[in-house]
Amino acid sequence: MFPVAASENHTAAARPYDDPSNPVSFSAAAAGPTLSSVTPSSGSASGGTTVTLVGTGLTGATSVKFGANPATSFTVNSATQITAVTPAGTPGVVPVTVTTTAGTSNPVAFTYVTAGPTLSSVTPSSGSVSGGTTVTLVGTGLTGATSVKFGANPATSFTVNSATQITAVTPAGTPGVVPVTVTTTAGTSNPVAFTYQNSPVVTALSPSNGPTSGGSTVTITGADLTAVTSVKFGETPAASFTVDSATQITAVSPAGTAGGVPVTVTTAAGTSSAGSASAYFFYANPPQLADIAPTAGPAAGGTAVTLTGADLLNATAVLFGGVSSPSFTVESSTRITATAPPGTGYRPVTVVTPGGTSNSMLYAYVSPPTLTGVSPASGTTDAGAQVTLSGTNLSRTTKVSFGAALASFKIISETTLSAVAPAGAAGNVPVTVTTPGGVSNSVTYTRVAPPGI
Incomplete structure (x- = not known):
């Protein structure tokens, strides 16, 4: 065994490189946020619009900005959605961005518009x-x-x-x-x-007829008649109209042709129905007079006068010089019988219908005739004696009577008649004259039997 030099005797503390290193943490950096849309993409310049931002990596957002201005508030709903409230801005387009710890997103466009509509x-x-x-x-x-x-x-x-x-x-x-x-x-x-x-309704017209020349003032009654924009007689607009209330209109009829036409009213809610007979206006031609008989009568009136002509139906008055007949009967479109009122002199007779006033025919009021004498005052019982009757108001004589017998006669003047005495029994006979003014007083004519009888 080899001795070890003291200088090579290492402990763990003396040789740290012989031991494992301490741990160091490491993670990959998260991808930054992205935005794909903002809805709605515009809002008021005064702010306060709630928008939804859609994208990716939105978790942990620390800021939402509209241009340089932070959102008034925002909520991270998920990693792909944020709800934000816009701050105030100036009209125009601004970039919207989201910032997280991983960075700031791409911008999406938001348009500030002027204040609300x-x-x-x-x-x-x-x-x-x-x-x-x-x-x-x-x-x-x-x-x-x-x-x-x-x-x-x-x-x-x-x-x-x-x-x-x-x-x-x-x-x-x-x-x-x-x-x-x-x-x-x-x-x-x-x-x-x-x-x-509701759509307008027409229920009645007054009057319901008038002349073809137009000009009749017609009261239209119904319902929902406010805000009327048009009144028509058939296809022709009224000459003028006034909305009196929701149930009444006053209109002036335009010119038209003889016959009935529907009166319709138009509002923003629609046009009234033309189906109701009560909503029809009838145009009438003006009446015409062709003859009057008799042409004269007593000042006291009471004479039955026959008027003939055309378009006399629906007559509303027969006037003798402006004075209404006390009674009249419309017998047809061509004939009326009327009772003459009292009057004097010559008077124009006219007929009034919804079509207007007719031309006039003259009617004379005549004073009763009077007789002052007969000449000669006597004659034979045979027919053929010529006599002269004197008096007043004799020019319209229609009958000369010798008792019950009628005599032929000739009008000489206002004061004189020539007559042929009819045959009759001997004796006195009253002579009278009849005119439109009445029957005269009588004068006496004496019939004498011829000599030898």
Whole structure:
């Protein structure tokens, strides 16, 4: 055995290199976070939009930034998702990044838009409860609208025309006012009012007829008549109209042709039905007079006068110089019998119908005739004696009577008649004259038997 030199005698402490080294930990570095999307990708410049970030390696995120500004708050939902609330920003695109201990992610784009949408008007502002009304919404910040609502109901469809205009189709609703709102990623607008209405109904017209020339003031009654945009007689718009209430409209009829036409009312809720007979207006031609008989009568009135012409149906008045006949009967479209009222002189007779006022025919009021004498005052019982009758108001004589017998006669003047005395028994006989003014007093004519009889 070889002696060992003292200088080579090592202990463990003297020879540490002879022992194993102490342990050192080692791990591979984790991959940094990545982002693939942000939803929604835009929001109000005032902040407060809740967004979802999707990516990888998001566990342990220490920061979420929108541009240089940290999110108001964020929650790491999983290694692939973070929910964050946007801070305030300025309009435009900013990069969104997530930072973990492994680094900072790639950016995804988020767009700050101006403050939330506003609405100033909806046109039309009312429509049918059945929906389907196309309306125009005007306001600001409407770009990127995600929802248009009428009350709680979404629009059937809508189109963003510009940042200041949206066209939408109303959903069905119930009668009354609902708020209309627009929602974008920047928020929900203020409401504007839209009124749901039932379709209008026409139940009656007064009057229900008028002249073909138009101009009749017609009261239309019904229901749901507010916000009327059109009143039509057939296919022709009313000359003018006024909405008096939800149940009444006053309209002026346009010109038309003879016959019946439906009167319809249109609102934003639709057009009234044209099926009801009570909603028809009848145009009438103006009446025409061709003849009057008799043409004269007593000042006291009471004469039955026959008027003939055309379009005389539905006559509402027969006027003698502006004075209404106390009674009349419309016998047909061409004939009316009327009772003459009291009057004097010549008076124009007219007929009034829904078609207007007719042309006039003259009617004369005549004073009763009087007789002052007969000359000669006597004659034979044989026929053929010529006599002259004197008096007043004799020019319209229609009959000369010798007792019950009628005489032939000739009108000479207002005060004179020439008559042929009819045959009759000997003796005194009363002579009278009849005119439209009545029957005269009588004068005496004496029949004498011829000599030798």
